[in-house]
Amino acid sequence: MGILVIGLLLFLGVHSIRIVADPWRTAMRARIGEGPWKGLYSLTSIVGFALIIWGYGIARRESAVIWTPPMGIRHLTILLVAIAFILIAAAYVPGNRIKRVVGHPMSAGTAIWAFGHLLANGTANAVLLFAAFLVWAVASFLSARHRDQVAGTTYPAGTAGRDVVTVVGGLVVWAVFGYFLHGPLIGLNPMG
Incomplete structure (x- = not known):
């Protein structure tokens, strides 16, 4: 289930930035720009989502x-x-x-x-x-x-x-x- 956990941490982690660190998020968007911020956000989300799917499929075979x-x-x-x-x-x-x-x-x-x-x-x-x-x-x-x-x-x-x-x-x-x-x-x- 490790891959599933990593996927959840990446996907939900990036989607939680506004919940736990909104001022940091605002500062980073201003610092690196809207486009690069959205690019990194999207890339992290896609990788996390892919790991969730892959990890869930693997964990499903042996889950208690x-x-x-x-x-x-x-x-x-x-x-x-x-x-x-x-x-x-x-x-x-x-x-x-x-x-x-x-x-x-x-x-x-x-x-x-x-x-x-x-x-x-x-x-x-x-x-x-x-x-x-x-x-x-x-x-x-x-x-x-x-x-x-x-x-x-x-x-x-x-x-x-x-x-x-x-x-x-x-x-x-x-x-x-x-x-x-x-x-x-x-x-x-x-x-x-």
Whole structure:
């Protein structure tokens, strides 16, 4: 599981800089420039993500079972992941009211996604992966909401039409991923 841990440290570490060292982040961006900062951030994220995938695949072959999920938990996980996909869509669809209410729907969606998967997976590698993402997402959400409160940030009111686009778009991507991509990419078909 060492490769998985290194991947999580790189990926979540770089995504945690704003949570734990925002002034340093601002100073480094000013010092080296926006482009180089984004390049290093992206490169570190890609390497970390690749290591997470590779390490999870390796750890999956030899992982100990910590708990066996109860019957029916799969259905709850499917529902939670649908909500997560809607929240993640809300981060990208401009002018929706979900973003106004939640503030940081990407972090909230990631937390719900991770929590749902944590409920449905009891192997050591899955617990490590999803617990790490859950802790990071909750910390990211709380940190971002705090920054918003300090800065007095508010989000546009949004419209019902954009809410519909957000919900339908999130559910379409959720269904496509759940029915057609999760099995080939992850090795498990949650909808089948």
